[in-house]
Amino acid sequence: MQAEIAVAEHPREQAINIMYAVQGHYGYLPDEGLLEAAELLDLTPLELEELATFYDFIYRRPVGKYVIHVCDGVVCWMFHENSVFEYLCQKLGVCAGEISADGLFTVLPTACIGFCDHAPAMLVNGRLYGPLTPLLIDEILEKLKTEYCDLVVCK
Amino acid sequence: MFEEVLFKNRRPDRPATLDEYRQSGGYEALIEAVKQRTPDEVRQLVTDSGLRGRGGAGFPTGRKWGFIPADAGFPRYVVPNTDEMEPGTFKDRVLVNIDPHLVIEGIILSGYAVRAQTGFFFIRPSYELDAQLIEREVEVARQAGFLGNNILGSEFSFELVVHRSAGRYICGEATAQVNAIQGNRAHPMKDRHMASDGLWHRPTIVNNAETLACVPHILRQGAEWFKGLARTKTGAGTKLYCVSGKVNQPGCYELPIGTPLREIIEGSAGGMMPGSELKAVMPGGASTAYMPAKYYDVEMDFDPLKAVGHRLGTAAIMVFDQNTCLVAATLNLMEYFARESCGYCTPCREGLPYIRDLLWRIEAGEGREEFIPMLQQMARHMDSSYCAFAPGAAESVLGLLKYFLDEIREHISQKKCPFAEAYRPHRKLWYPAE
Ligand SMILES: Cc1cc2nc3c(=O)[nH]c(=O)nc-3n(C[C@H](O)[C@H](O)[C@H](O)COP(=O)(O)O)c2cc1C
Ligand code: SF4
Ligand code: FES
Numbered sequence: 001m002q003a004e005i006a007v008a009e010h011p012r013e014q015a016i017n018i019m020y021a022v023q024g025h026y027g028y029l030p031d032e033g034l035l036e037a038a039e040l041l042d043l044t045p046l047e048l049e050e051l052a053t054f055y056d057f058i059y060r061r062p063v064g065k066y067v068i069h070v071c072d073g074v075v076c077w078m079f080h081e082n083s084v085f086e087y088l089c090q091k092l093g094v095c096a097g098e099i100s101a102d103g104l105f106t107v108l109p110t111a112c113i114g115f116c117d118h119a120p121a122m123l124v125n126g127r128l129y130g131p132l133t134p135l136l137i138d139e140i141l142e143k144l145k146t147e148y149c150d151l152v153v154c155k
Numbered sequence: 156m157f158e159e160v161l162f163k164n165r166r167p168d169r170p171a172t173l174d175e176y177r178q179s180g181g182y183e184a185l186i187e188a189v190k191q192r193t194p195d196e197v198r199q200l201v202t203d204s205g206l207r208g209r210g211g212a213g214f215p216t217g218r219k220w221g222f223i224p225a226d227a228g229f230p231r232y233v234v235p236n237t238d239e240m241e242p243g244t245f246k247d248r249v250l251v252n253i254d255p256h257l258v259i260e261g262i263i264l265s266g267y268a269v270r271a272q273t274g275f276f277f278i279r280p281s282y283e284l285d286a287q288l289i290e291r292e293v294e295v296a297r298q299a300g301f302l303g304n305n306i307l308g309s310e311f312s313f314e315l316v317v318h319r320s321a322g323r324y325i326c327g328e329a330t331a332q333v334n335a336i337q338g339n340r341a342h343p344m345k346d347r348h349m350a351s352d353g354l355w356h357r358p359t360i361v362n363n364a365e366t367l368a369c370v371p372h373i374l375r376q377g378a379e380w381f382k383g384l385a386r387t388k389t390g391a392g393t394k395l396y397c398v399s400g401k402v403n404q405p406g407c408y409e410l411p412i413g414t415p416l417r418e419i420i421e422g423s424a425g426g427m428m429p430g431s432e433l434k435a436v437m438p439g440g441a442s443t444a445y446m447p448a449k450y451y452d453v454e455m456d457f458d459p460l461k462a463v464g465h466r467l468g469t470a471a472i473m474v475f476d477q478n479t480c481l482v483a484a485t486l487n488l489m490e491y492f493a494r495e496s497c498g499y500c501t502p503c504r505e506g507l508p509y510i511r512d513l514l515w516r517i518e519a520g521e522g523r524e525e526f527i528p529m530l531q532q533m534a535r536h537m538d539s540s541y542c543a544f545a546p547g548a549a550e551s552v553l554g555l556l557k558y559f560l561d562e563i564r565e566h567i568s569q570k571k572c573p574f575a576e577a578y579r580p581h582r583k584l585w586y587p588a589e
Binding site for chain 2: 010012013014015016017019020041043050051054055056057058069072073074075077078080083084086087110111112113114115116117118119123126127128133134
């Protein structure tokens with residue numbers, strides 16, 4: 001990580017990459033990770049916190065191994081209103097942001113993920129899925145639970 | 156039959172490789188440019204071609220490049236914008252996945268035209284796998300000598316870096332994007348001229364990925380050819396139309412710019428879904444107003460849409476049918492915009508939640524007649540905000556008020572959403588027990 005910062009002409013430019021790297025290590029961005037990252041970047045913790053809380057894909061609280069980003073954009077909404085989200089939460093026994101009992105999943109609502117031609121859609125581990133049906137969601141969850149797959153770093 | 160330009164290397168299952176791109180004439184424009192054309196000649200060709208930005212504002216690309224003062228210093232930067240967080244828009248994702256080298260060549264050429272040294276490929280986190288694809292293909296291009304120092308033996312050196320965002324709509328706005336790349340909180344900087352005072356106070360040009368993908372073709376086949384692709388007199392080139400919503404075949408289609416809406420929906424997109432009738436479309440993403448069915452024959456290009464009081468935006472056509480409640484749709488959009496507001500200026504930060512709450516009350520059956528002028532006034536007030544985000548957010552509200560006032564009034568008089576019990580095929584799928 002230090003090497004990445006050293007090659008960058010402007011260290012601050014690496015802020016997001018560093019936060020992703022720390023997040024990859026801890027599974028989310030905890031306070032101590034934020035402090036370490038800020039030090040590496042030569043920023044005050046507050047300056048970095050300001051960035052961390054600005055973005056959707058930096059998690060300041062613990063999350064499951066897989067974060068399910070459910071699109072709540074208007075095209076997906078046309079096809080399911082809020083039901084994909086409700087279905088997932090019910091199925092996993094969680095509310096938004098919580099971790100499922102097996103530690104695997106967190107469900108979050110997300111802005112349009114650019115898969116509107118397959119609405120309703122969601123994003124898990126870098127992959128876009130849609131058009132979703134209850135059956136397809138069950139299949140995706142089952143697969144994630146049982147099959148090994150590489151984590152796409154920026155999850 | 157019209158021949159695709161940007162999508163000509165489209166394959167069913169994978170992106171085109173460097174070799175395939177080269178077989179279709181790829182990188183010839185770059186080779187010719189660095190050997191035989193000056194940067195100014197490249198810029199002039201792009202100006203003559205009439206190419207207008209595909210990122211939403213439609214600004215003439217050649218003219219934007221010309222804003223860099225002749226005596227401006229170095230280094231200079233170009234920023235290919237693939238943030239693409241405008242709801243309904245997915246063309247850049249499709250484009251990058253069809254022909255990554257077309258986009259890369261376009262970026263290098265834009266760098267050549269403005270004498271830049273570095274490009275920052277700005278990409279959103281939902282497209283992480285596409286970011287990895289671009290990184291791989293950039294390396295391939297470097298191995299082939301199209302990137303790096305002294306490209307093809309010329310004086311021109313250029314690097315392309317993939318910059319990952321962490322997801323926030325405002326980062327798509329050009330000046331906010333500059334802040335984001337620098338690792339600052341991404342609020343817009345409307346009082347700075349990017350062409351002389353952009354990234355690290357250096358000349359910087361932000362262009363949409365689709366805009367840049369047009370450039371190699373313009374250089375190879377000429378400005379007149381490019382103009383001739385359009386269906387309208389004032390337009391130029393082809394356009395990637397993203398069609399989504401209640402149509403049979405949603406997707407991203409390349410067509411001559413200015414193709415009438417009717418042809419796009421009934422031709423490429425396979426018509427309306429069974430049981431659906433067209434009620435309205437958003438012609439260019441969530442920041443453009445609803446356009447009612449009476450404009451079905453309008454030519455989908457910047458000027459014809461402007462003439463009827465609408466905007467082409469990103470040409471992401473979202474199709475709403477008679478069963479979709481537009482008050483609820485607008486409420487969904489306001490929730491989105493209120494959440495994504497960067498919070499830098501007051502009208503947007505305070506006004507959008509205010510609009511959202513009024514819509515929420517109307518949708519919940521608690522609406523009152525006086526809410527209508529309140530909505531009207533607050534939506535207009537968005538024009539006094541700092542950047543184009545809030546006026547864009549207000550467009551759906553203004554469209555709703557202009558064309559679907561009756562629908563709002565029905566909510567108010569019936570004290571509930573008139574669609575609540577209407578036919579909604581999707582509910583059966585998700586709530587079989589009902
Ligand atoms: C709120 C907001 C969001 C924007 N998002 C994007 C985007 O995601 N992608 C994009 O290319 N342009 C976006 N734009 C437009 C850019 O500011 C800029 O005009 C564009 O990238 C310039 O490229 P062009 O001249 O090739 O169109 C956005 C503008 C605003 C006001
Ligand atoms: S209009 Fe909204 S997005 Fe733009 S600067 Fe103001 S608060 Fe930020
Ligand atoms: S609206 Fe859901 S992916 Fe675009």
